[in-house]
Amino acid sequence: MAGHSKWANIQHRKGRQDAKRGQLFTRLIKEITVAAKMGGGEIETNPRLRLAIDKAYDANMPKDNVQRAVERGSGNMEGVDYVECRYEGYGIGGAAVMIDCLTDNRVRTVAEVRHAFAKCGGNMGADGCVSFQFKHCGTLIFAPGTPEDALMEVALEAGADDIITNDDGSIEVITPPYEFITVKEALEKAGFKAEMGEVTMKPQAETEILGDDVAKMQKLLDMLENLDDAQAVYTTAVMDEE
Numbered sequence: 001m002a003g004h005s006k007w008a009n010i011q012h013r014k015g016r017q018d019a020k021r022g023q024l025f026t027r028l029i030k031e032i033t034v035a036a037k038m039g040g041g042e043i044e045t046n047p048r049l050r051l052a053i054d055k056a057y058d059a060n061m062p063k064d065n066v067q068r069a070v071e072r073g074s075g076n077m078e079g080v081d082y083v084e085c086r087y088e089g090y091g092i093g094g095a096a097v098m099i100d101c102l103t104d105n106r107v108r109t110v111a112e113v114r115h116a117f118a119k120c121g122g123n124m125g126a127d128g129c130v131s132f133q134f135k136h137c138g139t140l141i142f143a144p145g146t147p148e149d150a151l152m153e154v155a156l157e158a159g160a161d162d163i164i165t166n167d168d169g170s171i172e173v174i175t176p177p178y179e180f181i182t183v184k185e186a187l188e189k190a191g192f193k194a195e196m197g198e199v200t201m202k203p204q205a206e207t208e209i210l211g212d213d214v215a216k217m218q219k220l221l222d223m224l225e226n227l228d229d230a231q232a233v234y235t236t237a238v239m240d241e242e
Helices: 006-018 022-041 047-057 061-073 106-119 149-160 176-188 211-224
Strands: 081-092 096-103 136-144 164-167 171-175 195-203 207-209 230-233 235-239
Touching: 006 047, 022 047, 022 061, 022 096, 022 230, 047 061, 047 176, 096 106, 096 195, 096 211, 106 211, 136 176, 149 164, 149 171, 149 176, 171 176, 176 195, 195 230, 207 211, 211 230, 211 235
Parallel strands: 207 235
Antiparallel strands: 081 096, 096 230, 136 171, 136 195, 164 171
């Protein structure tokens, strides 16, 4: 695994996410609503809803907002009917790109995604063209200098799948998607607080982007992330963010 800029990339990405907190609340409400619609409004029997609510509280979303989203999804309040859709394609240098959306209008959403790819030098592909390059899992990222052996012992005992130490000393704990919260809570109880944690689609391999292509690739990712219907954008691209 390429590791020379891993920590810098993580910090840069975290800063970009913090700058988009207004969008985050909207996306979290959508996810809670759809999770409750699909699996019911009880977190004890709906792991997807538990993940969504936990993420909302981590983002300091008011409890009333969370509860209203659950009620809408459970059918107890009127609301927009969202459907899930995934679009796939290629960015600069052949880097894989995958966009998960929640939308009330598939025709509008696919047109906007296709436009973003075309405008920024990418290519939208068929369903399944790049999804095999990603793994659905939880990831927890710990800063360089974190005691690896102690972290590994707690993480594996709690149900983690793997622990990866990058070249720069940062440590990634990989979990099954719906064991993420259990592992995270066990690590926090033991005194290990992650710099970043999420359930994501993790690239199985990385595509290094260099030189002028960095700005081009970032433009594509920004345009996709800024779409109203986009919930998450995943890519195999790794860029020098210094």
